[in-house]
Amino acid sequence: MSVLDARSTGQHRGGASFSLGNRVFRLVWMVAWTLLAAWTPPPLRGWRAFVLRCFGARVGKGTRIYAGARVWHPRNLTVGDFVCIGPGVTVYCQGPISIGDYTVVSQGAHLCAGTHDIADPYFQLVTRPIHIGARAWIAAEAFVGPGVTVGDGAVLGARCVAMRDIEPWSVYSGNPARFLKPRVMRSAPDDTPPKGNAGAA
Structure with a gap:
């Protein structure tokens, strides 16, 4: 999904950042999610995953995506097995966003794969994968x-x-995020043992 050239579209004056086809797709997607999924109770997680797959998202088995989550462009979303995306989560996938198995994204979190070139007088939109x-x-x-x-x-x-990147098996806090301590598991999960527990400062 390519971003339009801001010099041609005048994004800094409210011009489009994406093609007409992209904008029509997202409009259809928003209407479909509102009508088919946004009102559904938590147990209908399989139905919500099905709706996302119908619009191009890659969603693994056993995944729980709550009705209150907002996905900007499902074709840019890849979700592994047994993932939880909580209510009020914003998945602003202007660029690709991938989420690994057994990961939890809690309520109100924001994943943002788009930004702007602040040195560009036309305020060019830039997408970067998460x-x-x-x-x-x-x-x-x-x-x-x-x-x-x-x-x-x-x-x-x-x-x-x-x-900035967050090191594996580490706990971070604050704004900006700073290393707090390693995450050490008391015992390995029964299904897929972690590769290691060491964190890095």
């Missing part, structure tokens, strides 16, 4: 910025702001 590894936790109202990789097993604390 990758969140397996068994990570993005806690309530945390923010993950464009181009950030959150490592396997990492924890981004509540209202934390990550504008």
Whole structure:
């Protein structure tokens, strides 16, 4: 999905950032989610996953995506198995966003894969992919910025702001996000043992 050239479209004056086809698709998607999914109770997680797949999202088995979550463009979303995306989560996938198996994205969190070139007089939109590894936790109202990789097993604390990569099996807090301590599991999960528990400062 290519971003339009701001010099031609005048994005700084309210011009379009994406093609007409892209905008029509997103309009149809928003109407479909509102009518088919946004009102559904939590147990209908399989139905919501089906609706997302119908619009191009890649959603793994056993995944719980709550009705109150907002996905900007489902074709840019890849979600692994047994993931939870909580109510009020914004998945602003102007660029690709991938979420690994067994990861939890808690209520009100914001994953933002788009930004602007602040040195460009036309305020060019720039998209950068976000990758969140397996068994990570993005806690309530945390923010993950464009181009950030959150490592396997990492924890981004509540209202934390990550504008740089987050190391695997580490706990971060604050704004900007700072390393707090390693995440050490008391015992390995029965299904898929983690590769390691060591965090990096």
